[in-house]
Amino acid sequence: DAGVTQSPTHLIKTRGQQVTLRCSPKSGHDTVSWYQQALGQGPQFIFQYYEEEERQRGNFPDRFSGHQFPNYSSELNVNALLLGDSALYLCASSWLNEQYFGPGTRLTVT
Amino acid sequence: AQSVTQLDSQVPVFEEAPVELRCNYSSSVSVYLFWYVQYPNQGLQLLLKYLSGSTLVKGINGFEAEFNKSQTSFHLRKPSVHISDTAEYFCAVISNSGGYQKVTFGTGTKLQVIP
Secondary structure (H helix, E strand, O other): OOOOEEEOOEEEEOOOOOEEEEEEOOOOOOEEEEEEEOOOOOOEEEEEEEOOEEEEEOOOOOOEEEEEOOOOOEEEEEOOOOHHHOEEEEEEEEEOOEEEEOOOEEEEEO | OOEEEOOOOEEEEEOOOOEEEOOEEEOOOOEEEEEEEEOOOOOEEEEEEEOOOOOEEEOHHHOEEEEEOOOOEEEEEEOOOOHHHOEEEEEEEEEEEOOEEEEEEOOOEEEEEEO
């Protein structure tokens, strides 16, 4: 079992650009959540996808959007990047009440 | 509202000494409790979890935690730490209400093991 995988590992973008991050969940997991972890802070919940729909959302602007595919993999899109979007973006897949995290994508906005 | 408080941002401890990392939570509904470890430039790894049953739960790498409902705490302990335990530790709670799952993380505690 490969566990949760994320790509790319690192990414550097310029302010105003758009970015897409990808996540493949652990085998058998149908729910994917995305988190933003700024330097020195705990993960902040962005949104969760289940059955290809956004089931719930944290306190993030509409610039943050996502998608879940029939194979349960997911994408996180961020438009009009700001310097403050620089962070580690974590994907977690879950089954019932247990979440398993991927290694994250480190996004740097310059 | 749901919240998690990790009272110590940094905890230095000598190798082979015991350690306790504190976590308190607040929630109006029942919660599930988790501890995760994060090594530098890596994702979160599940250390242990409390879902139900015995309030003392054992996890990987010799860690254990005790759920105390009256004190709304879930402190993490290890009787003898190793250099390799140097990492950041996050406490998290999950609650379910109205068909929605709410996940809240603490701000983390950096454990520094001193040789």
